[in-house]
Amino acid sequence: KAGVTQTPRYLIKTRGQQVTLSCSPISGHRSVSWYQQTPGQGLQFLFEYFSETQRNKGNFPGRFSGRQFSNSRSEMNVSTLELGDSALYLCASSRGTSGGTDTQYFGPGTRLTVL
């Protein structure tokens, strides 16, 4: 079974631009969660999508948004990029049907650098 895939793997943007990252979950998984990882703040939850609806949300500004398509693929968008948005963005997929007990499987991440 193929794992979680993320594209692109690396991205360089400048301040003020916007960026869209993509995540394809494991086949059969309906939940996709997004996380930001930085050396200073560690791994932080952004949001979770299940059946095309945002089900849970972390504590990030509205510049961070996402969506999920009918095939469970998900995208996240960051608008008006700031230097502090430089991070590894990870997505994780799970079945999403067992509350908080499902194992989350992570993709390789997208390394975003904002100049």
Add this chain to the structure above:
Amino acid sequence: GQSLEQPSEVTAVEGAIVQINCTYQTSGFYGLSWYQQHDGGAPTFLSYNALDGLEETGRFSSFLSRSDSYGYLLLQELQMKDSASYFCAVSPANNLFFGTGTRLTVIP
């Protein structure tokens, strides 16, 4: 709010046993998970405790005590490839709230 504290660094000898602790303050969660992350890699699931007690998966064991707000990951027969960062995480819903992470260095 939620917080999970871990030691920032641990060093252990190849073949030995090491314990990585996780103390938490959280209002409620389904279970405690442990993930391993090598430099430049993705977090990989290691173990999960829904109930108090010990869970064993090969060389890895994990323990949870909800009454003590405490858990740990035990790695036995350490190998050089175990050098990585380890994160505990709670699942308040279908998402993970991660601890501060522990960098484990295994030395010969």
